[in-house]
Amino acid sequence: xxxxxxxxxxxxxxxxxxxxxxxxxxxxxxxxxxxxxxxxxxxxxxxxxxxxxxxxxxxxxxxxxxxxxxxxxxxxxxxxxxxxxxxxxxxxxxxxxxxxxxxxxxxxxxxxxxxxxxxxxxxxxxxxxxxxxxxxxxxxxxxxxxxxxxxxxxxxxxxxxxxxxx
Numbered sequence: 001x002x003x004x005x006x007x008x009x010x011x012x013x014x015x016x017x018x019x020x021x022x023x024x025x026x027x028x029x030x031x032x033x034x035x036x037x038x039x040x041x042x043x044x045x046x047x048x049x050x051x052x053x054x055x056x057x058x059x060x061x062x063x064x065x066x067x068x069x070x071x072x073x074x075x076x077x078x079x080x081x082x083x084x085x086x087x088x089x090x091x092x093x094x095x096x097x098x099x100x101x102x103x104x105x106x107x108x109x110x111x112x113x114x115x116x117x118x119x120x121x122x123x124x125x126x127x128x129x130x131x132x133x134x135x136x137x138x139x140x141x142x143x144x145x146x147x148x149x150x151x152x153x154x155x156x157x158x159x160x161x162x163x164x165x166x
Contacts, residue, residue, distance in 0.1 A: 003124035015152035
């Protein structure tokens, strides 16, 4: 049995759109400001816009496990969209959307993934609320880290999740 997770996280930040997009798109710097990111390593460069580039991410949430995956950039529209395909301990897609609304920068992240670890899939029917909570905590740490990095304020944080067993 496999568990499908669909996460949507939204940050509303009192910071310029360009600064927020730069912080997200420069993922090699994430470990300096995003608490849950243990390491980011560049594996492939991709084209002039970064399409095709691959980075290896190692994450650790509030519950004691780590996971590592490679993310290949599949889409980039400056100041609007960044998306990629994950392979490794997690398989799936991630998409960052950026826009301005009511003088705030809105960051909306969609993470549609399947764990590629047997033990996670085995316990997911009972532990999925814990996995959702852990993901939301890691994303909150990202929002808080970004606000410190940009000397900004987070105006709102929203996280939602769905799981399906297959």
